[in-house]
Amino acid sequence: MKNKDTLFAAPVAQMGNFSFDENVAEVFPDMIKRSVPGYSNIISAIGMITARFAKENTRLYDLGCSLGAATLEMRRNVSLAGCEIIAVDNSSAMVERCQLHLDAYKGEVPVKVQCADICDIKIENASLVVLNFTLQFVPKAERHALIKKIYQGLVPGGVLVLSEKFHFDNDVTHNVLFELHHDFKRANGYSELEISQKRSALEDVMVPDTVEQNKQRLQQAGFEHVELWFQCFNFGSMVAIK
């Protein structure tokens, strides 16, 4: 198969931190599909949510866009006048390839791809903001300010889609759901070595919160209407409506 993820297949002598570099960008579509249960369902649903929530003369943001899977789905589902999609990622390897993917297909709505830290950008006049498995990589101390900025940048009735890996307070269910995720990876062809090496590479880089912590943060930022709309094992997606 073209661009199969084998990054952790051979023993790594000195495990560094996971980063979204050229090597990861090259295999990313295969990696995320085989690693995140429900990923394709969530991408399709982002299209449906876009069709329902996008408003004329507003912006739609995809924060931590990687190769633009969500961006493309958003663009396929909006043709309203005056809409603009802003796709942001701080990995230049991702942003360069995202631009190529977007150029390969035609769309009615313009897309601006930006290489920037999502904690530093302005969010304005947004009817939809997508954080699809991105917040978990933002330092914990910066998450509240980012969610607050998104809330303030949304128009009334605007929506944030927040997909994350979750941690659970109950040790028993936490362990079961984590093991089921590993079963999912095994079923998708990852070896024990690949699973354990990737887990240590991600340890200090990706720090999941519980569903409740995410809900509380959204509510503290001002969102009144917050719901988990999808969950598969320890991965899920929420909507927060202004």
Ligand SMILES: C[S@@+](CC[C@H](N)C(=O)[O-])C[C@H]1O[C@@H](n2cnc3c(N)ncnc32)[C@H](O)[C@@H]1O
């Ligand atoms: C798991 S991937 C997101 C997948 C993508 N949203 C999708 O649906 O295919 C996380 C992405 O977030 C980006 N990222 C992490 N922290 C970021 C930050 N502070 N600013 C911008 N991008 C960030 C990474 O470079 C990476 O491409």
Ligand SMILES: O=C(O)C(=O)C[C@]1(C(=O)O)C=C[C@@H](O)C=C1
């Ligand atoms: O938790 C894991 O084992 C993962 O591989 C998850 C995850 C993610 O949720 O973003 C981590 C890094 C890659 O971007 C793809 C998937």
